[in-house]
Amino acid sequence: MDKKEEIPAKDYETGLDIARRYATQYLFDFYDILLHEILTTLVDRPATIMSLFEAARWAPSSYNNQPWRFIYAKKNTPYWDKLFNLLAEPNKVWTKYAAVLVVIIARKNFEHNEKYSITHQFDAGAAWENLSLEAYSRGLAVHAMQGFDYQQARTDLEIPDNFDVMAMIAIGRKWPKENLPLQLQETEQPNDRKPLTEVVMEGQFRK
Ligand SMILES: Cc1cc2nc3c(=O)[nH]c(=O)nc-3n(C[C@H](O)[C@H](O)[C@H](O)COP(=O)(O)O)c2cc1C
Numbered sequence: 001m002d003k004k005e006e007i008p009a010k011d012y013e014t015g016l017d018i019a020r021r022y023a024t025q026y027l028f029d030f031y032d033i034l035l036h037e038i039l040t041t042l043v044d045r046p047a048t049i050m051s052l053f054e055a056a057r058w059a060p061s062s063y064n065n066q067p068w069r070f071i072y073a074k075k076n077t078p079y080w081d082k083l084f085n086l087l088a089e090p091n092k093v094w095t096k097y098a099a100v101l102v103v104i105i106a107r108k109n110f111e112h113n114e115k116y117s118i119t120h121q122f123d124a125g126a127a128w129e130n131l132s133l134e135a136y137s138r139g140l141a142v143h144a145m146q147g148f149d150y151q152q153a154r155t156d157l158e159i160p161d162n163f164d165v166m167a168m169i170a171i172g173r174k175w176p177k178e179n180l181p182l183q184l185q186e187t188e189q190p191n192d193r194k195p196l197t198e199v200v201m202e203g204q205f206r207k
Contacts, residue, residue, distance in 0.1 A: 049100060055134030056070065056127040056134075061123035062119040062123060065120075065123070070104055070105075084096070086103070099171060101169070103153055104128055104169065105163040106123065146167055
């Protein structure tokens with residue numbers, strides 16, 4: 001099969017509709033939320049934010065080592081600025097409307113023998129995706145970020161050397177695109193994904 005040939009998506013429905021919804025989230029999810037609304041969702045019912053972490057902690061991992069750790073800060077708490085200040089300026093523009101920020105870290109070695117775990121980052125990736133799918137199923141939105149100061153995160157949050165700093169995520173409530181600053185509205189486009197023909201290979205690597 002020619003690798004450029006498009007496989008019709010309808011032939012490969014996964015049943016995990018939420019994965020597709022996730023893939024069509026726009027950056028404007030967090031650009032403008034009514035802060036009190038999201039706090040009602042996440043603070044008045046504190047189980048909600050913990051429900052997201054609960055989903056994350058059930059991710060599979062090599063030797064069930066569960067290398068992921070989550071350092072979070074809710075808006076209007078003393079911790080917020082600490083995490084927010086780590087972010088690159090372009091990310092601050094829209095994350096300031098988010099309700100929760102999280103730094104995800106991963107323990108480098110297995111706990112049972114302290115040998116290096118080659119999959120610790122892979123495992124933490126599974127956990128964040130679990131979290132994001134749980135969030136979307138609850139009508140919230142999650143956005144991952146690498147645009148922050150990794151070294152400052154290690155220092156400011158006192159993250160020990162045996163953990164890798166993986167990514168930050170912002171959690172909030174989706175809000176209409178029209179609420180974005182005009183400049184950001186213009187750059188907002190739905191994201192697509194590469195076709196299966198480009199990313200799936202039978203038997204061996206195909207250039
Ligand atoms: C690990 C990771 C880091 C990312 N870093 C940033 C970032 O710093 N700033 C940003 O605006 N988007 C960031 N993104 C968002 C991606 O650009 C986005 O997920 C991708 O373009 C697909 O879009 P979608 O999630 O809306 O489908 C990041 C995503 C991931 C998974």
